[in-house]
Amino acid sequence: MSVRLKTLAATTVLTTALAAPAIARDQINIVGSSTVFPFSTTVAERFGKSTDFKTPIVESTGSGGGLKLFCSGAGVDTPDITNASRRIKSSEVALCAENGVNDIVEVKIGFDGIVLANAIAGEPVELSLRDIFLALAKDVPNGEGALQPNPYKMWNEINPDLPAVKIEVLGPPPTSGTRDAFAELALEGGCKTFDWIKAMKKEDKSAYKSVCHTVREDGAYIEAGENDNLIVQKLEANPDAFGVFGYSFLEQNSDKVQGSLVDGVAPEFELIADGDYPIARSLYFYVKKDHVGVVPGIEEFLAEFTSEDAWGEDGYLADKGLIPLSDDERDDWADKVKSLTNLSM
Amino acid sequence: MINFTQDAGFGLRGRNKSEKRFQWAGRGAIAISLAFLVIMFFSIISTGLGALQQSQIAVTVDLSAEEVDPENVGDTSFNSLLKKSLRNAFPEVESRKDKKRLYGLVSTEAAFEIERQITQDPSLLGGPQTLWVTASDDADLYISGQVDTDLPEKQRRVSDAEIALLDKLMASGAARETFNKGFFTSGDSREPEIAGILSALMGSFLTLLVCFVLSFPLGIGAAIYLEEFAPKNRMSDLIEVNINNLAAVPSIVFGLLGLAIFLGYLGLPRSTPLVGGMVLALMTLPTIIIASRAALRSVPPSFKEAALALGATPVQAVFHHVVPVAMPGMLTGAIVGMAQALGETAPLLMIGMVAFIVDVPTSVLEPATALPVQIFLWADAPERAFTEKTAAAIIVLLTFLILMNLIAILLRRKLETRF
Numbered sequence: 065m066s067v068r069l070k071t072l073a074a075t076t077v078l079t080t081a082l083a084a085p086a087i088a089r090d091q092i093n094i095v096g097s098s099t100v101f102p103f104s105t106t107v108a109e110r111f112g113k114s115t116d117f118k119t120p121i122v123e124s125t126g127s128g129g130g131l132k133l134f135c136s137g138a139g140v141d142t143p144d145i146t147n148a149s150r151r152i153k154s155s156e157v158a159l160c161a162e163n164g165v166n167d168i169v170e171v172k173i174g175f176d177g178i179v180l181a182n183a184i185a186g187e188p189v190e191l192s193l194r195d196i197f198l199a200l201a202k203d204v205p206n207g208e209g210a211l212q213p214n215p216y217k218m219w220n221e222i223n224p225d226l227p228a229v230k231i232e233v234l235g236p237p238p239t240s241g242t243r244d245a246f247a248e249l250a251l252e253g254g255c256k257t258f259d260w261i262k263a264m265k266k267e268d269k270s271a272y273k274s275v276c277h278t279v280r281e282d283g284a285y286i287e288a289g290e291n292d293n294l295i296v297q298k299l300e301a302n303p304d305a306f307g308v309f310g311y312s313f314l315e316q317n318s319d320k321v322q323g324s325l326v327d328g329v330a331p332e333f334e335l336i337a338d339g340d341y342p343i344a345r346s347l348y349f350y351v352k353k354d355h356v357g358v359v360p361g362i363e364e365f366l367a368e369f370t371s372e373d374a375w376g377e378d379g380y381l382a383d384k385g386l387i388p389l390s391d392d393e394r395d396d397w398a399d400k401v402k403s404l405t406n407l408s409m
Numbered sequence: 410m411i412n413f414t415q416d417a418g419f420g421l422r423g424r425n426k427s428e429k430r431f432q433w434a435g436r437g438a439i440a441i442s443l444a445f446l447v448i449m450f451f452s453i454i455s456t457g458l459g460a461l462q463q464s465q466i467a468v469t470v471d472l473s474a475e476e477v478d479p480e481n482v483g484d485t486s487f488n489s490l491l492k493k494s495l496r497n498a499f500p501e502v503e504s505r506k507d508k509k510r511l512y513g514l515v516s517t518e519a520a521f522e523i524e525r526q527i528t529q530d531p532s533l534l535g536g537p538q539t540l541w542v543t544a545s546d547d548a549d550l551y552i553s554g555q556v557d558t559d560l561p562e563k564q565r566r567v568s569d570a571e572i573a574l575l576d577k578l579m580a581s582g583a584a585r586e587t588f589n590k591g592f593f594t595s596g597d598s599r600e601p602e603i604a605g606i607l608s609a610l611m612g613s614f615l616t617l618l619v620c621f622v623l624s625f626p627l628g629i630g631a632a633i634y635l636e637e638f639a640p641k642n643r644m645s646d647l648i649e650v651n652i653n654n655l656a657a658v659p660s661i662v663f664g665l666l667g668l669a670i671f672l673g674y675l676g677l678p679r680s681t682p683l684v685g686g687m688v689l690a691l692m693t694l695p696t697i698i699i700a701s702r703a704a705l706r707s708v709p710p711s712f713k714e715a716a717l718a719l720g721a722t723p724v725q726a727v728f729h730h731v732v733p734v735a736m737p738g739m740l741t742g743a744i745v746g747m748a749q750a751l752g753e754t755a756p757l758l759m760i761g762m763v764a765f766i767v768d769v770p771t772s773v774l775e776p777a778t779a780l781p782v783q784i785f786l787w788a789d790a791p792e793r794a795f796t797e798k799t800a801a802a803i804i805v806l807l808t809f810l811i812l813m814n815l816i817a818i819l820l821r822r823k824l825e826t827r828f
Contacts, residue, residue: 091776093679095761098789101765102599102790102791104765105599105765106599108765108767109598109599109600109765109767110517112767112768113521118768119766119767119768121680121764121765121766121776122764122765123680123761123763123764123765124763124764124765124786124789125763141676141678141679184564290789291788291789292789292791293788293789293790293791293796310791312791313791315791316566316791316792316793317793318563318564318565318566319557319560319564319565319566322564378509380517383513384599384791385791
């Protein structure tokens with residue numbers, strides 16, 4: 065064999081060896097939301113320590129990215145579980161089905177409060193959802209049943225009870241799930257308080273959505289990146305600014321920032337859990353049923369996640385900032401998980 | 410016309426002044442950049458040093474045969490044993506809420522630590538023993554003096570009740586700060602007090618190993634061929650331009666390429682140092698090729714010509730006489746490329762290495778993460794105690810970067826021959 069042929073043969077062998085199908089996994093693979101990441105990893109770590117199974121790998125890809133990976137196929141080279149800080153969309157269910165992922169188990173794990181906070185050095189404020197909408201939406205009603213570009217520069221122009229400081233809100237960029245949830249719960253919540261906009265929902269849903277979900281772009285809302293610690297630091301440096309971030313960051317930094325009251329309710333653990341605090345969203349994860357029994361430990365992992373020790377009111381996830389579901393809802397979801405009930409939209 | 414003999418000093422003062430001005434401007438520029446460097450190092454090191462100290466709490470555990478069966482140590486619930494000994498130490502704690510606070514003073518790892526200490530030294534069994542266990546992150550913040558007790562209770566992570574308990578522990582000498590060995594010997598964790606960087610460090614090492622094994626031979630091979638053998642024509646010009654362009658491509662693009670080809674087409678396992686190393690190898694290749702070509706070009710042509718004149722074939726001339734002289738320069742290029750690869754996160758994001766991985770990887774086929782990724786993940790964690798861990802991980806990364814660059818400089822100094 066000439067040298068050239070030898071090289072060719074060697075290359076072919078190497079490529080085939082590399083292209084060999086992925087070997088069966090003995091480790092659970094989890095992807096998805098960065099909001100659920102701290103909870104998912106905590107359970108994964110405990111699961112790895114307390115059982116003989118390997119510690120699951122948890123990737124932080126964002127809710128959308130996670131579902132895309134999850135729905136990319138049914139083989140063992142795809143993730144077993146994906147975390148999401150919103151519910152799966154019907155378009156994603158369709159994508160899953162297209163790629164052969166038909167049996168998905170949905171698990172709702174708890175709530176996450178989104179807070180509007182400012183530095184301790186600033187004045188504590190009480191906002192309504194309407195105030196938030198008027199302060200941050202791109203177009204706001206002009207009082208005559210039409211829209212105008214947001215003219216408000218100071219908080220007290222919106223509501224005389226608010227301090228006379230410039231509107232300056234630091235928050236996550238549009239790619240973030242937190243931003244989606246904030247737009248849906250806070251902005252739309254305030255938007256709906258105008259009857260004529262609410263009436264629009266029936267006639268022209270997309271126009272309604274664009275009015276209620278579009279954040280102003282004239283510098284009053286500052287996109288501060290996905291890192292919530294950074295927002296806390298910036299708030300500390302600028303007592304006039306407000307920040308939008310998850311409840312767990314407020315809890316960990318209570319010596320630096322204070323949460324604003326929204327519709328008269330403070331962002332506190334019990335109040336979010338009871339559903340009184342208006343800006344709270346549900347967190348989920350989705351399990352590929354085909355992988356149960358193929359990748360070892362999935363059932364046991366689900367049992368660990370849905371145990372009272374983990375997601376209960378005094379569970380270790382509550383210590384990490386997860387707001388637990390009500391007792392009934394927990395029982396309900398735990399049953400669904402045990403029987404591996406398929407997702408129903 | 411200027412009369413040079415007469416006007417030799419024309420405008421001399423002005424010219425000297427502008428010379429001085431320029432020199433001072435230069436010194437100023439250096440001083441400013443040095444000041445930034447010092448500020449950066451100071452802030453990172455002053456935050457990070459805290460992570461080298463870890464608080465521990467002493468608990469007296471009853472290890473008599475009634476509690477722990479010497480034959481079956483593994484059957485014992487060390488968690489309830491630990492809770493019991495904490496209750497014994499603070500008999501005044503009664504309500505459920507206060508008990509929860511009390512248990513929260515020690516790390517969730519504490520029960521495992523007791524078990525490990527017993528497995529290591531079975532002679533502890535038989536009676537009550539005082540053992541040191543890791544304190545929880547909040548307790549650690551208080552013991553190391555990072556909690557401002559002047560603030561109202563609501564604004565603190567550590568409540569008055571917990572402070573009372575901790576003060577009692579500290580007064581009786583049952584709380585201490587020790588060197589945090591665990592930071593260097595354990596993997597990642599969601600609990601800041603037991604999180605370590607060993608898994609990330611091993612991941613980085615394995616990834617760089619793969620990267621080096623792939624990119625170094627390929628890189629210098631390409632450089633030698635292009636510089637010494639390739640015909641100089643349009644085609645080789647095109648290749649040269651493309652290599653230079655490749656060096657400037659944003660690294661995330663290589664990650665996307667890796668995702669599509671290595672994971673998608675070749676079906677290699679996700680999150681592994683093998684794929685990470687392959688992606689980073691693509692990224693470092695241009696750097697190595699460019700540096701190696703420069704090193705080869707700096708070897709005087711007379712070396713090669715002399716060898717050729719004595720009857721050596723071109724391959725012999727190049728490999729016996731040119732490459733050995735250029736080797737230090739090539740190695741330097743490779744090390745600089747590796748240092749670049751060590752600091753990369755973006756391409757690793759696409760191939761699943763930005764992940765929570767507890768187990769320390771031992772082969773290139775096991776899931777792993779890398780040092781800069783670990784920094785990224787810790788910087789994003791809500792727990793306050795991760796701040797100092799982040800800074801400490803940055804110190805470790807910087808140390809390795811400085812070491813690698815130092816080796817590159819030393820290699821150049823020691824081995825390079827000047828002509």
